[in-house]
């Protein structure tokens with residue numbers, strides 16, 4: 318018997334932006350009833366391929382078929398009619414509308430007497446959509462804009478799951494979700510697979526891909542390098558396929574142990590939304606801050622960076638009192654910040670890379686009254702770009718033209734450009750490929766070897782355990798006493814409600830997990 322026709326095939330997909338190829342004949346074939354991973358380094362062409370399937374970007378050439386029949390996708394409407402649904406960070410949501418209105422966007426609202434919008438019915442239906450993912454903390458009536466990133470993603474996912482589709486395309490859906498929320502999403506994705514529909518899943522989280530997905534297509538430099546069952550390939554081989562070289566270890570070893578000198582002290586310092594905070598960091602120390610989204614992690618780093626009112630207590634940076642009146646004052650004091658929402662807060666996307674990097678360092682660059690020239694700015698930016706392995710045509714390329722992961726690298730390049738004494742990183746590896754992650758961790762190690770202290774806010778627990786000297790898991794605006802990664806597994810088990818020790822947990826932490834798992 319002939320095998321069933323693929324649910325979707327996109328063959329020889331080609332797309333260039335202003336003559337620069339993003340896809341050079343990539344192939345993607347998704348069978349019915351499978352969860353298919355689309356993998357590749359930052360800039361490999363994954364988002365471009367997805368945008369072509371969504372009808373948002375027109376390919377230069379492509380042969381697209383569903384169930385073996387050629388189809389044309391020339392608008393978001395045609396993609397929708399073919400049963401394709403997209404969950405993508407950048408696709409339509411309206412923050413000023415309610416959660417329920419966002420869930421029903423583009424669909425017919427429930428009506429009374431066939432004319433009037435049935436608002437109660439709309440909210441009820443929206444609640445049912447949220448219930449499917451077990452979400453009970455989001456009110457369908459509240460404005461979408463009042464929710465955090467993770468909750469907004471849950472709303473997007475609920476909306477996409479509202480009607481039965483053929484193929485759900487998800488771009489980094491778990492990037493802003495907690496471990497518990499991710500598990501609930503995976504359960505729903507497996508239900509989708511069992512019903513015969515399929516999922517195209519883009520993620521840089523390899524452990525997730527290896528446990529969830531059946532097959533993978535790997536893109537490199539706009540070409541499909543390989544495609545096949547994940548059961549036939551090891552984690553390390555998948556990494557090598559993606560980046561074209563071997564990554565020996567996930568985390569670089571510390572170059573030196575943290576020093577004895579104190580780098581930063583918070584003494585009962587107070588800011589709205591947080592209980593009084595006290596802790597100290599040594600030079601070269603990396604403090605990890607974890608917690609469910611909205612537990613106060615952002616408030617903490619923003620206040621240290623001069624972005625929030627300080628209502629009590631004090632901070633010390635090195636030997637001097639530190640009370641930045643603004644982020645600019647924090648930069649001047651040697652504190653650098655990589656914000657969580659890079660497009661909204663970290664970048665001027667319609668300006669070139671070099672301007673984005675030098676923006677915070679103009680004074681430093683225009684040394685001793687010399688005028689800063691675009692040439693010197695570009696040279697400075699090119700050096701830093703090489704340090705963070707930025708994939709771009711050059712320092713003059715506009716940031717909007719970069720892939721998501723490369724935009725993140727621009728923000729990081731700016732943060733390290735001024736040789737900071739205290740580096741505040743919020744989700745620095747979100748959306749960043751596995752090779753570049755290692756590079757970012759290496760940069761953290763280099764900085765700490767030079768004596769910088771780092772506060773790393775992350776929802777990536779392996780990363781926290783792999784890179785941090787001490788970890789605090791925040792709860793309801795409180796920063797508990799800091800613990801070592803080894804004892805942190807205990808807290809992880811109670812907060813993230815896991816059934817057993819996850820595969821990534823180092824052996825040193827496993828026994829502690831087993832003893833305390835709920």
Ligand SMILES: Nc1ncnc2c1ncn2[C@@H]1O[C@H](COP(=O)(O)OP(=O)(O)OP(=O)(O)O)[C@@H](O)[C@H]1O
Nearest residue numbers: 334339359360361362363364365718719720721722
């Ligand atoms: N609007 C655009 N204008 C110019 N070039 C673009 C544009 N969008 C993407 N590109 C380029 O196309 C290439 C592929 O980018 P794409 O966003 O598809 O990569 P990706 O695999 O999704 O990466 P990431 O994992 O970082 O999101 C990159 O070199 C990027 O710079």
